[in-house]
Amino acid sequence: NAGVTQTPKFRVLKTGQSMTLLCAQDMNHEYMYWYRQDPGMGLRLIHYSVGEGTTAKGEVPDGYNVSRLKKQNFLLGLESAAPSQTSVYFCASSYGRGANQPQHFGDGTRLSIL
Amino acid sequence: AQTVTQSQPEMSVQEAETVTLSCTYDTSESNYYLFWYKQPPSRQMILVIRQEAYKQQNATENRFSVNFQKAAKSFSLKISDSQLGDTAMYFCAFMKLYSSASKIIFGSGTRLSIRP
Numbered sequence: 068n069a070g071v072t073q074t075p076k077f078r079v080l081k082t083g084q085s086m087t088l089l090c091a092q093d094m095n096h097e098y099m100y101w102y103r104q105d106p107g108m109g110l111r112l113i114h115y116s117v118g119e120g121t122t123a124k125g126e127v128p129d130g131y132n133v134s135r136l137k138k139q140n141f142l143l144g145l146e147s148a149a150p151s152q153t154s155v156y157f158c159a160s161s162y163g164r165g166a167n168q169p170q171h172f173g174d175g176t177r178l179s180i181l
Numbered sequence: 182a183q184t185v186t187q188s189q190p191e192m193s194v195q196e197a198e199t200v201t202l203s204c205t206y207d208t209s210e211s212n213y214y215l216f217w218y219k220q221p222p223s224r225q226m227i228l229v230i231r232q233e234a235y236k237q238q239n240a241t242e243n244r245f246s247v248n249f250q251k252a253a254k255s256f257s258l259k260i261s262d263s264q265l266g267d268t269a270m271y272f273c274a275f276m277k278l279y280s281s282a283s284k285i286i287f288g289s290g291t292r293l294s295i296r297p
Contacts, residue, residue, distance in 0.1 A: 108289050
């Protein structure tokens with residue numbers, strides 16, 4: 068079972084460049100999430116989606132955009148990358164929002180902005 | 182705003198020993214969930230154990246158990262008979278429920294090392 072797959076696993080960008088991180092899940096989950104993890108900190112929610120065609124802001128949404136055109140995919144975009152966006156990005160998905168439906172995480176994408 | 186505090190940045194114990202990781206949180210919510218996640222060097226986030234705030238009974242999952250003190254807003258994780266494979270970062274997390282989705286707030290983590 069693939070679960071949650073993130074593409075790419077590593078990327079180096081120059082300041083001002085744009086890119087899109089792809090998250091794909093094959094579990095038919097309704098909810099999908101994008102987090103960033105910085106050294107010494109836990110995960111912080113960037114954006115999330117409660118279903119196809121819907122998105123909402125999390126704790127740290129500035130500088131990022133997302134799209135959920137298909138239920139299985141959740142894209143995270145950086146329009147103009149900044150060094151402050153150097154981080155490890157995690158995607159997660161869940162069937163619902165209850166505690167009996169935990170979030171399943173991808174393996175992360177390490178993004179460096181020079 | 183909710184916060185989650187893990188006051189132990191690093192811990193190290195001998196294999197087979199018992200270790201307790203502490204976590205405190207602050208919230209005005211009455212209905213919420215608490216989790217412990219494990220992140221090994223492979224970087225994947227793995228759910229270890231979860232607790233519903235309305236349940237007084239502490240959750241247990243094999244060698245992992247929690248001590249949930251709702252009034253004190255404390256949620257510690259006890260690992261019994263620790264194993265080398267338990268070496269990882271451990272994150273305490275608080276989940277709050279909105280009408281549209283759930284959000285998770287993570288603590289800063291505790292790096293646990295199990296020595297052979």
